[in-house]
Amino acid sequence: MAPPALLPRASTQGDKREVILAAALELFAERGFHGTAVPLVAEKAGVGAGTIYRYFESKEALVNALYQKWKGELLAQVTANFPQTAGAREQFSVIWRRLAEFVLENPHVYTFLELHHHGSYVDAESRAIENRLHDFAVGVIRKAQAEGVLKPVDPELLLTLVHGAFIGVLRACREGRLAVSLEPFLAAEPSCWDLVRR
Amino acid sequence: MAPPALLPRASTQGDKREVILAAALELFAERGFHGTAVPLVAEKAGVGAGTIYRYFESKEALVNALYQKWKGELLAQVTANFPQTAGAREQFSVIWRRLAEFVLENPHVYTFLELHHHGSYVDAESRAIENRLHDFAVGVIRKAQAEGVLKPVDPELLLTLVHGAFIGVLRACREGRLAVSLEPFLAAEPSCWDLVRR
Amino acid sequence: MAPPALLPRASTQGDKREVILAAALELFAERGFHGTAVPLVAEKAGVGAGTIYRYFESKEALVNALYQKWKGELLAQVTANFPQTAGAREQFSVIWRRLAEFVLENPHVYTFLELHHHGSYVDAESRAIENRLHDFAVGVIRKAQAEGVLKPVDPELLLTLVHGAFIGVLRACREGRLAVSLEPFLAAEPSCWDLVRR
């Protein structure tokens, strides 16, 4: 029926899982885990309620699949081809811009990830991915400190300040206090460098 | 019944309401609004489930009362006797320290306020208090910018960056990555001044 | 309102639990565990569906409470004041009659107990009561065999034959092939004695 249907089953198959994940992402980001009823996800995904349980063992499994998928995606996008030998200023700029591009391309993802970071329903594997990203960032900071270009304070503190500031911009965008575009992120970047530089 | 009861009913009255608010605060902060059952709040407060409905019309009314109470408290604590004529650096320091003291004195409050900022169940009045605090901060920033001591960028951006950084420290404390004490806040303060200063 | 209401709360309290157990007994006996929906039990008991979960943690907990209650009752009724020193013939007669009276007084109980003996949802404690009754019966048989009045075969075999025959009569009554009264049981008693006597 579809002329160039080269991978008919495969496409339809994966599509349904993806469509459920996409619907769940948006709803979980907006209403939280407990505030989102499974049938609502089903309706938004355009599938039957029972169908969700063919792809995910439970609502908890769904939220964890979502968490792992996007935390992994974020990790990959931030760390891929990272300029290991570049200077600290350049590295900072790369990470900041990559984060900004990520949140703009995937509007609900960061909200979702932040909101569900604490949930008791988030399992060990989900947290493991979280830690890998954290360790990557601390590694970059330590190296820059060794070079003497960052403030010689607890790397944890520097990381949390910059990350907090980044999330602040994101939230202001979401709440309409700043434009939803690269612009506020780029405007904030030099200030945030001042935050950490020696 | 109480012989020399100077404020008999009133005291008992208020106590019960406060005890409910305190229980709700902790539970809402830890488990979210939808994740917290009203009978659980009652149990933690040591009152009957029905009693909650003598003090609050509904679960939503409870969460809004809580939100307004603490957002108002925060507003008062930050703005009371504010050194209007002091320099920008001093004013920054005062606000930062007051915020830090507030979150350390009321461990669950800020978590609660941040978590419930978005909720669809948060009513107009709750948001109004929110705005007063926001406007106060923007005012302080504008004045400092006029004096030429802050970066001449969108005040909204500066506010959101500093506030984000502050929340970052708070979260790191909560998650055990930084010590739960004034120390990390004081350590962060100069860096955050660098973030905004010209 | 009730003139001699000496124990109003207590009576109402216990009543509800008992009323649920009574409704569940009949339905579980007729339709089995999986064939009986909790709301159906609620309707028959004249309570809300949620009420059942105030008294029993789960449907499984309900069926086990029922099982233990009645297996315990049966054990008590069969073994209470048992004529330990009487002859085997007399003891046989006593047990047989007590069983018959029990099933006639509690029409659904034995059906329920037999039907749910195998269920995977029957817990360890439930089976423990079962075993006590079994051991009692084997003890009586052993003693009678030692006296030489019963066939010198595996007591397990004798027990299972007589018990099976008893259940046969019960089933025939239930299915309308025999009268629902003491009569068929009394008619069967001498035959069943022949079954086991030397």
Place this chain on the structure above:
Amino acid sequence: MAPPALLPRASTQGDKREVILAAALELFAERGFHGTAVPLVAEKAGVGAGTIYRYFESKEALVNALYQKWKGELLAQVTANFPQTAGAREQFSVIWRRLAEFVLENPHVYTFLELHHHGSYVDAESRAIENRLHDFAVGVIRKAQAEGVLKPVDPELLLTLVHGAFIGVLRACREGRLAVSLEPFLAAEPSCWDLVRR
């Protein structure tokens, strides 16, 4: 595909139906009708869930087909070449042994038949077969009573006692209290004759 396919389609056809019936038998015997999910039967049978509905209109139709098949089989096996002219003692022995052989050859069948005897989903035709076996047994008993070798009581009573005793042995085997072999059945046979003989 199969080169020397003498009965190709038919064999495959029947095989699938039989394989479904065999899977259903075991599951229904172990978990009951309502406790057994159709997809589980399909999985055990090694067919697709939809396939079951090509052979049986519904789950009820499946259980009834199963019931009729095996009740008919039992009827045939018990009554085939029955020694009409033999003495009552011999006839009793034949029936008893045939039943014993049947339950040992078809371990789940009797359990299934007993368990589903009452079910509301068992239809009229299923019960009709049941009755033919019952009538056969009553006929044998009546004749033996006329000869004066059985107790002159309600044939229904004698039948139910012996049948109950037989089921008792079967259950004891299933539950591990007696060996799963002909032995306990043969040991029980003389006792059960005592149960009914004059």
Place this chain on the structure above:
DNA sequence: CATGAATGAGTTTTCATTCAT
């Protein structure tokens, strides 16, 4: 006033059945 037992609407989850392939 305070309570907590009771409830039914709503939640998560299962499953008999269908149907496109």
Place this chain on the structure above:
DNA sequence: TATGAATGAAAACTCATTCAT
């Protein structure tokens, strides 16, 4: 013909709210 993904109706269970005491 055989399949198994899809479904929605119904199951078990939870919880915000009420109300008799």
